[in-house]
Amino acid sequence: MKRLNQDHIIGIVCIILAVVILVTxxxxxxxxxxxxxxxxxxxxxxxxxYVFIICGLLEIIGGFRKQAxxxxxxxxxxxxxxxxxxxxxxxxxxxxxxxxxFFMEVLGFIVSSYVTLFILMWRFGVPLFKNIVYSAIFVLxxxxxxxxxxxxxxxxxxxxxxxx
Amino acid sequence: MEAVLSIFHLSxxxxxxxxxxxxxxxxxxxxxxxxxxxxxIVPLTFHMSPIAGxxxxxxxxxxxxxxxxxxxxxxxxxxxxASGAAILDGYEMTRKGKGSLALALDLTCSVIGGLIGILILxxxxxxxxxxxxxxxxxxxxxxxxxxxxxxxxxxxGTRIKGVISMTLGLIFATIGIDITTGYPRFSFxxxxxxxxxxxxxxxxxxxxxxxxxxxxxxxxxxxxxxIKERVQISFKSVGTLLYRFKLLILRSAIIGNVIGALPxxxxxxxxxxxxxxxxxxxxxxxxxxxxxxxxxIAPTSANNSALGGTxxxxxxxxxxxxxxxxxxxxxxxxxxxxxxxxxxxQNAYLVNQxxxxxxxxxxxxxxxxxFGIRMYTYVFKxxxxxxxxxxxxxxxxxxxALRSSLFDVGIVLLFGVIGYFMExxxxxxxxxxxxxxxxxxxEDNLRVGLVKSDGSFLPFLTxxxxxxxxxxxxxxxxxDPIIKCSRALFRRRAT
Numbered sequence: 001m002k003r004l005n006q007d008h009i010i011g012i013v014c015i016i017l018a019v020v021i022l023v024t025x026x027x028x029x030x031x032x033x034x035x036x037x038x039x040x041x042x043x044x045x046x047x048x049x050y051v052f053i054i055c056g057l058l059e060i061i062g063g064f065r066k067q068a069x070x071x072x073x074x075x076x077x078x079x080x081x082x083x084x085x086x087x088x089x090x091x092x093x094x095x096x097x098x099x100x101x102f103f104m105e106v107l108g109f110i111v112s113s114y115v116t117l118f119i120l121m122w123r124f125g126v127p128l129f130k131n132i133v134y135s136a137i138f139v140l141x142x143x144x145x146x147x148x149x150x151x152x153x154x155x156x157x158x159x160x161x162x163x164x
Numbered sequence: 165m166e167a168v169l170s171i172f173h174l175s176x177x178x179x180x181x182x183x184x185x186x187x188x189x190x191x192x193x194x195x196x197x198x199x200x201x202x203x204x205i206v207p208l209t210f211h212m213s214p215i216a217g218x219x220x221x222x223x224x225x226x227x228x229x230x231x232x233x234x235x236x237x238x239x240x241x242x243x244x245x246a247s248g249a250a251i252l253d254g255y256e257m258t259r260k261g262k263g264s265l266a267l268a269l270d271l272t273c274s275v276i277g278g279l280i281g282i283l284i285l286x287x288x289x290x291x292x293x294x295x296x297x298x299x300x301x302x303x304x305x306x307x308x309x310x311x312x313x314x315x316x317x318x319x320x321g322t323r324i325k326g327v328i329s330m331t332l333g334l335i336f337a338t339i340g341i342d343i344t345t346g347y348p349r350f351s352f353x354x355x356x357x358x359x360x361x362x363x364x365x366x367x368x369x370x371x372x373x374x375x376x377x378x379x380x381x382x383x384x385x386x387x388x389x390x391i392k393e394r395v396q397i398s399f400k401s402v403g404t405l406l407y408r409f410k411l412l413i414l415r416s417a418i419i420g421n422v423i424g425a426l427p428x429x430x431x432x433x434x435x436x437x438x439x440x441x442x443x444x445x446x447x448x449x450x451x452x453x454x455x456x457x458x459x460x461i462a463p464t465s466a467n468n469s470a471l472g473g474t475x476x477x478x479x480x481x482x483x484x485x486x487x488x489x490x491x492x493x494x495x496x497x498x499x500x501x502x503x504x505x506x507x508x509x510q511n512a513y514l515v516n517q518x519x520x521x522x523x524x525x526x527x528x529x530x531x532x533x534x535f536g537i538r539m540y541t542y543v544f545k546x547x548x549x550x551x552x553x554x555x556x557x558x559x560x561x562x563x564x565a566l567r568s569s570l571f572d573v574g575i576v577l578l579f580g581v582i583g584y585f586m587e588x589x590x591x592x593x594x595x596x597x598x599x600x601x602x603x604x605x606x607e608d609n610l611r612v613g614l615v616k617s618d619g620s621f622l623p624f625l626t627x628x629x630x631x632x633x634x635x636x637x638x639x640x641x642x643x644d645p646i647i648k649c650s651r652a653l654f655r656r657r658a659t
Binding site: 006009010014017021024025028029040041043044045048049051052055056058059062085086087089090093094097098100101104105109113116117120121124125126130134138142145146150152153 | 193322324325327328331334335338342344345347349350376377380381382383547549550552553554556557558560561564565568570573574576577581584589590591607610611
């Protein structure tokens with residue numbers, strides 16, 4: 001029994017994505033004018049979905065051809081691999097960007113960006129005093145560049161109450 | 165001559181140079197584009213003479229396009245979309261400790277490319293603009309496909325993976341309101357998705373954040389400086405390289421200029437196409453993407469030359485070549501000028517002043533750009549852990565600043581994760597970005613073309629310029645196998 005490798009996974013993902021596109025476009029309205037369905041909104045995405053299916057099939061076939069030199073797809077050590085310091089750094093970065101997205105409006109730009117910077121620098125091993133200073137410098141710099149020079153609106157959030 | 169001397173008046177010179185410094189500053193910050201820099205400058209020019217305003221606009225755009233290459237080379241984050249192609253070899257050169265040489269080459273090629281672009285603008289502007297006007301939907305479709313097929317040539321790894329990446333970019337480009345019918349596709353009720361996916365946040369995520377993820381995986385390297393080398397720009401070694409690759413510079417600048425002159429195709433597409441062409445014809449094509457000089461020279465000569473090209477349809481016909489010249493046209497009308505064929509007769513003096521400003525801007529770029537490289541080098545000398553955090557926060561806030569939208573920050577994150585996994589799987593990133601940029605152009609021209617021809621594909625092949633593009637694309641995709649087969653046949657016959 002041949003085992004799945006990376007090329008097979010890529011091929012399968014392509015085909016799944018293409019099927020999702022083909023299913024979603026079925027709800028798109030049909031063209032009311034022009035030559036057949038060519039002017040409809042589903043024509044072009046469907047065309048791309050077929051290209052994706054062809055690519056996916058070629059990738060799967062290619063995966064069988066190159067089976068010998070490929071590492072089989074294995075999920076047994078998945079948990080061990082993501083709990084090492086490196087992958088945890090990635091997960092924390094993603095979590096802090098999500099924190100920025102969801103709390104920037106509420107907490108305000110200054111607070112949310114300072115929290116994001118401080119936690120990231122702490123995690124990446126910047127000494128505490130430098131961390132406090134660098135985070136403050138970054139926030140100040142960002143505020144001057146974006147809010148003062150380029151006049152881009154940055155929410156004040158909780159600092160609004162303090163009149164800042 | 166009087167027009168040339170008049171531009172050195174202090175009322176023009178001072179704001180012009182200040183605008184160029186601003187261009188270096190803005191272009192080097194990911195998320196802030198050359199278009200944004202120009203848009204910021206225009207309101208400041210309201211109360212100035214037209215030539216002072218146009219000098220500021222020209223200066224800021226040339227500087228911002230160059231400065232975008234600085235973070236692209238040092239950090240693998242393009243400062244502006246036009247720097248996308250310069251990442252590939254520029255960043256690899258930095259990793260080899262040759263980042264300063266890469267940027268010195270970049271700067272001089274930007275200046276030379278810019279000069280060639282302006283000379284073309286001056287001498288053959290009307291001819292080129294007339295050629296661009298012959299393009300209909302059929303030709304524009306093939307032009308965009310030609311640009312995409314270049315990305316298949318550019319990409320490392322297998323061609324299938326290149327096509328997968330390209331198609332993914334084209335699929336992402338279909339998200340949002342369908343221009344032809346007004347139907348919101350794949351937006352699932354979200355108003356933000358209806359506006360589509362902006363390629364600037366996508367690019368910051370794909371190239372910037374995915375690279376950050378790679379570094380944060382290795383905590384042991386956190387204390388190292390981001391760039392280790394000392395900045396030592398040897399103009400002698402740059403001069404030798406420029407002489408060696410003189411034909412490549414000339415060819416890339418001409419390609420960049422021609423592409424820039426086509427409405428809708430700007431410095432970003434010009435850089436990719438010329439990179440692809442350079443790779444295709446080079447004897448060292450296998451080494452492209454590993455940090456070789458040709459990989460820097462081709463895109464950087466092309467992107468600044470394209471700026472000259474974008475002014476051709478803008479000045480001659482009043483059609484913007486890209487977003488920057490679209491703002492320029494608005495500004496010119498604000499100054500009471502009417503761009504079009506008559507501007508050469510009615511405002512000949514001003515046109516000569518514009519040409520003079522464009523040429524002198526290149527000399528200023530050489531000086532200001534050199535200081536820009538030094539300034540950013542000091543910034544990037546900090547330990548990697550501090551710079552990484554800085555990149556993350558600038559990417560996040562820079563993408564937010566584009567449209568004051570947190571949705572765009574989400575796009576940066578999404579594309580950062582996608583880019584990270586694509587790199588693990590060996591799928592090249594550049595075709596995805598090019599697909600995202602060229603997607604709307606391909607779809608619109610394909611659909612409108614098909615409707616015009618009652619569903620027939622024949623006009624896509626029977627028109628002379630379309631046919632020429634089609635043949636070029638076939639050569640790009642199947643040139644190598646055809647040559648290999650014919651060589652094998654020839655050898656067999658000989659034996």
